[in-house]
Amino acid sequence: MRAYKSPAPKMQAMTSSYDICIRGGGIVGHTLALLLARDRWRVALVINTPATTAGKDVRAYALNAKSKHLLESVKCWPDALHATAVQRMDVFGDREGRVQFSAANLAVDALTWIVDVEPLEALLSQAARYQPSLDVMSDAVDAPLTVICEGKDSPLRQSLGVSAQTSPYPQRAVAARLRAQQGHGQVARQWFHEGDILALLPTEGALGHEVALVWSLPEQRAHDLQHADADVFAQAVASACAHALGPMTLTSERQSWALQSTMAERWFGRWPQSGSSSDRAWVLAGDAAHTVHPLAGQGLNLGLADALELTDLLRNKAPWRSVADLQLLRRYERSRRTQATATDLTLNGLQKLFAQEHPALQRLRNLGMQGFERMNGLKTWVARQAMGI
Numbered sequence: 598m599r600a601y602k603s604p605a606p607k608m609q610a611m612t613s614s615y616d617i618c619i620r621g622g623g624i625v626g627h628t629l630a631l632l633l634a635r636d637r638w639r640v641a642l643v644i645n646t647p648a649t650t651a652g653k654d655v656r657a658y659a660l661n662a663k664s665k666h667l668l669e670s671v672k673c674w675p676d677a678l679h680a681t682a683v684q685r686m687d688v689f690g691d692r693e694g695r696v697q698f699s700a701a702n703l704a705v706d707a708l709t710w711i712v713d714v715e716p717l718e719a720l721l722s723q724a725a726r727y728q729p730s731l732d733v734m735s736d737a738v739d740a741p742l743t744v745i746c747e748g749k750d751s752p753l754r755q756s757l758g759v760s761a762q763t764s765p766y767p768q769r770a771v772a773a774r775l776r777a778q779q780g781h782g783q784v785a786r787q788w789f790h791e792g793d794i795l796a797l798l799p800t801e802g803a804l805g806h807e808v809a810l811v812w813s814l815p816e817q818r819a820h821d822l823q824h825a826d827a828d829v830f831a832q833a834v835a836s837a838c839a840h841a842l843g844p845m846t847l848t849s850e851r852q853s854w855a856l857q858s859t860m861a862e863r864w865f866g867r868w869p870q871s872g873s874s875s876d877r878a879w880v881l882a883g884d885a886a887h888t889v890h891p892l893a894g895q896g897l898n899l900g901l902a903d904a905l906e907l908t909d910l911l912r913n914k915a916p917w918r919s920v921a922d923l924q925l926l927r928r929y930e931r932s933r934r935t936q937a938t939a940t941d942l943t944l945n946g947l948q949k950l951f952a953q954e955h956p957a958l959q960r961l962r963n964l965g966m967q968g969f970e971r972m973n974g975l976k977t978w979v980a981r982q983a984m985g986i
């Protein structure tokens with residue numbers, strides 16, 4: 598992966614007031630800040646620079662057409678080398694089950710795009726430096742509306758006393774980059790095997806040989822594989838994917854994430870303080886509101902859709918309503934919670950279905966995949982939902 602240098606954030610404290618303060622400078626926080634600033638809201642984006650410099654994120658995100666249009670609209674879509682268009686998706690069950698999606702059959706440019714995290718973050722951070730009505734700062738400021746984009750463990754969500762329904766998965770995701778002997782051919786591949794879920798996502802453009810791995814495994818196996826010798830690890834990946842791309846070499850460090858499903862119980866509210874602060878409100882977006890299993894690459898797509906919905910609501914609000922209007926925020930929660938819950942339930946069901954060890958269930962799920970493969974109408978509908986169109 599070609600290294601992009603992320604520019605230092607503009608740390609500027611302004612004395613004038615802001616309409617909206619965004620807490621958390623992940624991809625959702627940055628994108629929302631750029632969208633709102635483009636609509637001429639005065640925006641403060643609060644980022645906390647980590648004390649230690651962790652290694653660079655080895656993941657690549659599958660981003661759908663809706664997310665692509667959104668990021669293009671703020672001029673932050675990476676070049677074709679760092680946003681590889683997926684033309685086909687092959688999903689393999691643990692027996693004869695197989696489902697295939699193709700962009701050509703669905704008459705779309707691509708099923709999804711596999712986007713390197715670092716270049717995307719660098720573009721967002723650079724765009725934030727040059728957006729006149731946006732200030733990046735290290736300390737929170739007073740504003741009528743605070744949008745909390747601090748990720749799944751959001752400290753502010755917790756300090757507001759907002760509980761979140763959290764169910765940990767008995768799995769950990771190991772991510773890494775590997776170079777394969779055969780080119781990936783713009784195909785995203787995924788294997789479900791006795792509860793393990795292994796995805797190889799194509800990167801480095803149309804002719805690339807590099808793939809981004811996301812392998813969801815039980816805790817102990819994830820730990821063992823993460824610390825195994827590099828060659829042993831690469832061989833384990835090649836054999837788990839039935840040598841689909843030939844021999845492989847590990848080209849990055851390995852990183853891992855505990856997996857959980859999270860849904861905040863409330864997504865908006867008034868600040869607890871009294872007096873002049875009582876007309877201030879907060880609202881959640883991105884992983885601070887919902888976290889889902891990465892098996893279908895939907896988490897960030899959901900977060901970006903939150904950003905778009907909130908921006909649209911604020912743009913189209915009646916002039917006499919404030920940005921902290923609770924009715925407006927209720928509409929946002931209602932619409933976004935519905936989609937996040939539906940996605941979470943589907944992914945939860947899929948993860949559980951493939952974790953069942955009983956041979957009858959194994960046979961059934963693979964037969965189900967075969968049946969699904971033949972149902973063109975349903976397949977198209979599911980693919981279009983995942984594409985965000």
Ligand SMILES: Cc1cc2nc3c(=O)[nH]c(=O)nc-3n(C[C@H](O)[C@H](O)[C@H](O)COP(=O)(O)OP(=O)(O)OC[C@H]3O[C@@H](n4cnc5c(N)ncnc54)[C@H](O)[C@@H]3O)c2cc1C
Pocket residue numbers: 620621622623624625626643644645656657658659660746747748749751752753770772811854882883884885891893894895896897898899900
């Ligand atoms: C292995 C794996 C693979 C994935 N693959 C995909 C995929 O292919 N496609 C997809 O759509 N999604 C994917 N996801 C999900 C995706 O990573 C998340 O949904 C997305 O990163 C959430 O973005 P966010 O900005 O809401 O939160 P985060 O990325 O968690 O960002 C939160 C930010 O807030 C900052 N912060 C925290 N506390 C504070 C504070 N007190 N003050 C200020 N800042 C604070 C943090 O430092 C961080 O920068 C994957 C997840 C995993 C684990």
